[in-house]
Amino acid sequence: MVDGAHLLDVAGPEAIEVRARALAIGAHVATTLVVTGYPAEVTPGWLAPLLNFPGHLDIALHIEPVPNAVAAAGLKKQRARLESGRRAGFDKGHLDDPEVEAAAADAADLAYRIARGEGKLFHVAFYLTVHAPDEESLAEQAAAVRAVAESLLMTIAPTTYRALPGWLATLPLGIDTLKIRRTFDTAALAACFPFTSPDLPITTDEDGIASGVLYGLNAVSGAPVLWDRFAQDNYNSITLARSGAGKSYLTKLELLRLLFTGVTASIIDPEDEYVRLAETVGGHVIALGANGVRLNPFDLPAAPDGSEDVLTRRVLFLHTFLAVLLSSELTAAEKAVLDRAILATYTRAGITADPRTWQRTPPTLVDLATILAEDGSEAAFDLADRLTPFTTGSHARLFNGHSTASTTGHLVVFALRQLPEEVKAPAMLLALDAIWRQVTHRTPPGRHLVVVDEAWLLMRDGAGAGFLFRMAKAARKRWTGLALVTQDADDVLASPLGRAIVSNAATQILLRQAPQAIEVISDNFHLCHGEREFLLSATRGEALLLTGDRRHKVALISVAAPGEHEVITTDPGELASRYLADEDPDTDDASGDEAGWES
Structure with missing residues (x-):
């Protein structure tokens, strides 16, 4: 018969040394932190920054339900204490205490919900055990965990002289040896459940093969981030960032990789940033504003099917x-x-x-x-x-006359840089209409992506925003995705049409944001404190990818191969050095493998 104690000796550590705030467990050390304070308001998944911590961190959440009778009695006593304190303050001529008033209102609301059976109370304990190979690394890791927790507005305390019970509380034994607990209701506890992952779910095609394209690397786990916009509820996307954050670079990177999967694309390009990409892959560039290049707004579809007026x-x-x-x-x-x-x-x-x-x-x-x-x-x-x-005036050559440009091809770029600013919005609308006529009457049908860069030029006009909204609603029926890229969040989120367009985008990408715009972004995309700070401090190419249903989100770092980067970069300094290298063949261009970014 095998000795059970012998099996436990094999599974357990060879030795444990108990110190004031840490344990030496075999060849490594560990310390436990206790969460003693929580933020007033949270959203589902708010613990993701802690759950996705890149170091060795054990997290334990101990939950004990409180019987309704006990919960009701406790709330009744708590409400009585708060009310007596308020009345005593009134008798002494004190002003209202906002914290006491808020606590009294919350206690009353919770008591009524428990009485109606809409919720329950729970005793919750939350412990974090940090592991490291040595004392110095442990101090660094513990400080990093504390910083992440405090960014979520949590209060953290060490388990001084209780290091062993703290470690035992985070083992998979289900035993709360510390019993440092707080009372949570059902809604608050549900928001704490760790149903989250640092990586996006992998989508597969009919053959079970992973679909989508590489967006970059996960900023937390370092794993590749694969995303398939055509496997979502709709194929639209919205990309918001301040100037210089790399939004156009990321868009071109996805576009280039989608082309290799057989997706066709049309692009509204106000600054000629996609021209080199189109020329490299054999696309077609329509330079509106150039001599002899024109689209007639009165054109009808080339091959109407007769089923619509x-x-x-x-x-x-x-x-x-x-x-x-x-x-x-x-x-x-x-x-x-x-x-x-x-x-x-x-x-x-x-x-x-x-x-x-x-x-x-x-x-x-x-x-x-x-x-x-x-x-x-x-x-x-x-x-x-x-x-x-x-x-007959100065802009007659732009809109007056029969169309002179073909809008067909696997990649068509409508380059608008030569147009005056005053007519860029109507030119964008005219180009979008030409694209839509091609999409609705193309044969055979296939996946198509319409990219509108600097969409704020059209969104600031009510009629233009309405056209984009209708296109966003109808694109899915044509196996088409609408990708809006803009640096002005106010033009998109300040109007009901703009918010409706965002709500119809199953793929939402946020890059670095300006402090002046972060409040609007946070309110509309329901960001937690840690995500706000990430967007404020993100470097070029770092992005937050959200799904339209908010079930999944991931922070990523966009990466491009040297060949891809050479095609899509529009960094002025790099292009200038490349031009000088072409002029002087003896000059080494050492920047070819480095990432260059543009707005």
């Missing part, structure tokens, strides 16, 4: 486009005149509600101005005058 949809789009072009909300009278004039313009070109006429040559903007001038009403004359810069 294409002409009516086109008229509705032209209302949106002209509102953005004229930089103002149109009055009811102007909308009525404009609607009548647009239909008359198509009719004069021989295009009617009959689908057989939709393949005819569409009219142009100057044809609409002519119809408005012939209308005779004051509103029509005013609209015709306001269209003059875009029909």
